[in-house]
Amino acid sequence: MICGRVKTWKKRWFLFDVDHRRLAYYADCDERKLKGVIYFQAVEEVYYDHLRTAASSPRPSLTFCVKTYDRLFFLVASDPVAMRIWMDVIVTATDEHSRY
Secondary structure (H helix, E strand, O other): OOOOOOOOOOOOEEEEEOOOOEEEEEOOOOOOOEEEEEEHHHEEEEEEOOOOOOOOOOOHHHEEEEEEOOOEEEEEOOOHHHHHHHHHHHHHHHHHHHOO
């Protein structure tokens, strides 16, 4: 079972890396400090946090989830349009990956 509790929220910059089939995330906007990656093949689902499981989110209405086999990522978008684009891009990438 994956727990939805978030201890602290930290700003991260995400890069959609189609060549390596992953989302890479960085601690800085200059992309010098790689903090981790989410590989497309590990993504099980992407969904809007409608149950507000990330209750401490700085922007609950802009929070969405990326569920992988071993972790649940809570992401907060800058605005509703950006959230929809990121969710669609991640879903499309994982669907494309599963075809190969």
